[in-house]
Amino acid sequence: GESVGLHLPTLSVQEGDNSIINCAYSNSASDYFIWYKQESGKGPQFIIDIRSNMDKRQGQRVTVLLNKTVKHLSLQIAATQPGDSAVYFCAENMGKNTGNQFYFGTGTSLTVIP
Amino acid sequence: DTEVTQTPKHLVMGMTNKKSLKCEQHMGHRAMYWYKQKAKKPPELMFVYSYEKLSINESVPSRFSPECPNSSLLNLHLHALQPEDSALYLCASSQPSGRAVGTQYFGPGTRLLVL
Numbered sequence: 088g089e090s091v092g093l094h095l096p097t098l099s100v101q102e103g104d105n106s107i108i109n110c111a112y113s114n115s116a117s118d119y120f121i122w123y124k125q126e127s128g129k130g131p132q133f134i135i136d137i138r139s140n141m142d143k144r145q146g147q148r149v150t151v152l153l154n155k156t157v158k159h160l161s162l163q164i165a166a167t168q169p170g171d172s173a174v175y176f177c178a179e180n181m182g183k184n185t186g187n188q189f190y191f192g193t194g195t196s197l198t199v200i201p
Numbered sequence: 202d203t204e205v206t207q208t209p210k211h212l213v214m215g216m217t218n219k220k221s222l223k224c225e226q227h228m229g230h231r232a233m234y235w236y237k238q239k240a241k242k243p244p245e246l247m248f249v250y251s252y253e254k255l256s257i258n259e260s261v262p263s264r265f266s267p268e269c270p271n272s273s274l275l276n277l278h279l280h281a282l283q284p285e286d287s288a289l290y291l292c293a294s295s296q297p298s299g300r301a302v303g304t305q306y307f308g309p310g311t312r313l314l315v316l
Contacts, residue, residue: 121304130207178305180302187249192243194242
């Protein structure tokens with residue numbers, strides 16, 4: 088299953104399928120990006136990050152892809168599990184001279200159907 | 202250890218009360234942040250401290266007053282809040298930008314209800 092961020096803030100996938108969550112970021116000068124998972128009633132949990140000198144980074148069952156040309160970030164989750172159900176946010180950092188600000192995308196709610 | 206702790210977990214206060222939220226990290230991070238999060242919305246940046254000095258104030262009303270007593274602690278003092286200030290308040294920390302900002306880690310948040 089695949090989300091398109093602002094236009095599709097919810098995503099439902101079958102357990103075992105792959106999930107793709109998308110994020111459009113705003114500032115072409117942003118050079119660091121983080122994906123967070125937030126479960127109900129909890130703080131955002133770091134999943135994976137990527138700097139602008141890379142276009143792909145892999146973790147355990149997760150891959151982040153960065154397309155700077157179109158200012159687009161995606162999170163791929165392989166073999167999605169019920170425990171992956173949460174809201175996923177991308178966050179961008181505006182660059183080393185801008186005072187450490189991180190700004191968040193609108194989020195995508197992922198529901199995994201057993 | 203990537204833990205950021207926040208107290209209290211829950212807080213109910215009246216509009217005339219004064220209360221404080223506390224945040225602590227022991228990762229040696231020198232940038233600390235306060236965010237406000239409403240239900241089904243992303244976290245909104247409020248304040249950033251870098252090397253214990255306030256570096257960013259995102260036009261937050263003066264009824265919210267941050268304080269960074271040392272490199273491990275961050276407080277948010279609350280006074281004369283409005284019901285619309287009810288939200289989840291999140292603290293985070295990272296290494297500050299220099300050559301490159303470090304990964305930002307969040308605490309569990311304080312759920313605030315203003316009556």
